[in-house]
Amino acid sequence: MVKILFILLQLTWGFLQSLLGFIVFLFNLKSKHHLYKGCIVSYWPRRAGLSLGLFLFIPRVNPQLGERILKHEYGHSIQSMYLGPFYLFYVGIPSLIWNMMTRVNRNKKERYYKFWVEAWADELGKVEEII
16 A cells, blocks of 8 residues: 555656656666566666656666665655655755766765765665665
């Protein structure tokens, strides 16, 4: 029942990001996919994770790090459910900008998950400490 409500909210309240996620999913049809707590997970050939509503895109990394990224991206999916159409502006865009900034400035890499949208995603996704 909880998964059905989660999916329903993502397809209505979180429609915009789920639609964008579906479009990205179509470009990654050849990737490996599975379900995780109501989300469709794709292992894509990028270096970073991405969460768009019902769709989670996880980089192909070692299983331990992959599990951490999966939980983190699922946390973003919960943020999407909470914020609906405001998700992209309050979480998605700041997260994307923060990700790009930490890639350019390696000194900030250790603080990546302390940024408020990332810390909140970790909390919602029940991520353990950084490995």
